[in-house]
Amino acid sequence: MAFTIADAPEFELDGTREDVHAYFREIREKAPIARTRIGHVLALRHRHLDLITRDVTRQIETETKMMQGITSGPIYDFIANGMLFANGDAHLRRRAPVSRTFAFKLMDAMRPKAAALAAELVSERIGRGPIDFVNEIAAQIPARIIADILGIPRADLPVFMQWIADTAEALGFIDLERRAKIEKSLVNFNAYVENLLMERRAHPREDFLSDYVRATATDGVLTEDEIRTQIVGLILAGSDTTRGSLCMILAHLLTRPDQWAAFRANPDALKRGAVDEGLRYDPVISGIPRIAFKPFEIDGYAIPPGTPVSVAVISAMRDPEAYSEPDRFDIFRTDHPKWHPIFGGGAHRCVGEALARAEMEETLAAIARLAPATALVGAFPRLAPGPIRQVGRMEVAFA
Numbered sequence: 342m343a344f345t346i347a348d349a350p351e352f353e354l355d356g357t358r359e360d361v362h363a364y365f366r367e368i369r370e371k372a373p374i375a376r377t378r379i380g381h382v383l384a385l386r387h388r389h390l391d392l393i394t395r396d397v398t399r400q401i402e403t404e405t406k407m408m409q410g411i412t413s414g415p416i417y418d419f420i421a422n423g424m425l426f427a428n429g430d431a432h433l434r435r436r437a438p439v440s441r442t443f444a445f446k447l448m449d450a451m452r453p454k455a456a457a458l459a460a461e462l463v464s465e466r467i468g469r470g471p472i473d474f475v476n477e478i479a480a481q482i483p484a485r486i487i488a489d490i491l492g493i494p495r496a497d498l499p500v501f502m503q504w505i506a507d508t509a510e511a512l513g514f515i516d517l518e519r520r521a522k523i524e525k526s527l528v529n530f531n532a533y534v535e536n537l538l539m540e541r542r543a544h545p546r547e548d549f550l551s552d553y554v555r556a557t558a559t560d561g562v563l564t565e566d567e568i569r570t571q572i573v574g575l576i577l578a579g580s581d582t583t584r585g586s587l588c589m590i591l592a593h594l595l596t597r598p599d600q601w602a603a604f605r606a607n608p609d610a611l612k613r614g615a616v617d618e619g620l621r622y623d624p625v626i627s628g629i630p631r632i633a634f635k636p637f638e639i640d641g642y643a644i645p646p647g648t649p650v651s652v653a654v655i656s657a658m659r660d661p662e663a664y665s666e667p668d669r670f671d672i673f674r675t676d677h678p679k680w681h682p683i684f685g686g687g688a689h690r691c692v693g694e695a696l697a698r699a700e701m702e703e704t705l706a707a708i709a710r711l712a713p714a715t716a717l718v719g720a721f722p723r724l725a726p727g728p729i730r731q732v733g734r735m736e737v738a739f740a
């Protein structure tokens with residue numbers, strides 16, 4: 342006999358728990374799924390990762406925003422026109438010109454730029470005592486690299502970064518008190534990107550944005566709003582995620598002297614392993630949400646259509662069925678799956694993975710090379726609970 346969702350243990354994460362992974366372990370040992378008080382299902386096992394792509398769930402579209410009372414306006418339009426919260430044909434149309442032009446080769450070619458930028462930012466701060474790592478380094482790398490890819494003039498960087506800081510929340514749960522501020526910045530951000538696109542149409546260059554404009558012109562199937570929204574979406578999807586990940590990977594490395602010593606002795610050989618392990622061990626994305634559109638079962642639990650189901654990657658990546666000694670941080674680990682779960686799967690798998698990896702790997706390697714005696718200062722950074730876990734304060738001293 343199948344279980345129902347009501348039989349699953351209740352999950353409530355209120356932000357006061359010190360060790361969120363211990364909480365997930367406790368729940369996972371009771372049952373393969375959990376339910377929140379409002380009936381959302383969390384699938385907790387590594388074997389559940391395929392629920393993201395199986396023909397029983399779909400991407401959530403504008404529902405989450407509507408539940409917050411956001412039914413029109415710039416935030417709503419951003420969600421309604423983007424690729425991330427779309428399904429089927431709309432998703433394919435919107436993603437195709439991006440995946441064709443924002444290609445692995447282009448992203449990997451950003452490695453030397455990421456390395457040079459990290460070297461510049463770190464060198465300026467060596468021996469200066471504690472610095473705000475989150476804002477002075479981790480937020481700068483993704484924002485400045487995407488600005489470079491888009492050909493944004495250096496003089497515009499401060500306002501560009503401010504828009505990112507103001508609007509990144511549009512992707513997730515909105516603090517409604519901030520809605521007006523987010524929307525005001527989003528309107529300005531949209532206008533700025535619109536201008537970049539117009540400029541490339543008039544004067545094409547040898548760059549990503551010109552290729553993208555060309556790809557959308559050939560396809561001729563996207564509206565102006567859709568063309569612009571994919572670019573704003575790229576900028577925002579790569580910001581908080583990369584920033585938080587970089588912080589957590591470095592914090593875990595620095596607080597394990599043996600692993601940091603090994604890493605700084607050979608950063609080029611170990612940077613891939615360090616990033617893989619950091620992304621597994623303390624991920625900034627805790628779950629990948631979907632909605633059931635057909636009845637199906639997860640390990641004997643019946644899931645009716647209409648149920649929101651999140652694959653809790655944070656739990657799946659500590660599943661002892663998939664990783665040996667999952668609670669051990671080990672940059673030498675050899676049991677990472679070929680496709681890292683933190684970047685999702687199937688049609689929506691992250692288009693920025695290669696870029697994010699290049700940025701994180703090159704920044705960590707630059708720190709190890711230029712400032713091998715770097716230390717974490719003060720408290721270990723905390724990640725706030727939520728689907729995208731925002732990083733709190735983190736100070737380091739480069740030396």
Ligand code: HEM
Pocket residue numbers: 393424425426436483487574575576578579580582583586626629630683684685686688689690691692693694696697
């Ligand atoms: C460590 C950094 C990153 C992580 C952990 C991450 C994670 C993810 C995940 C899990 C998804 C799939 C979401 C879903 O299926 O619902 C996704 C999609 C996406 N990511 Fe990333 N991402 C990162 C960095 C980036 C970067 C740097 C960019 C671009 C510059 C980017 C752009 C996107 C876009 C546009 C999508 C939507 C793809 C689609 O819906 O087809 N991401 N990302």
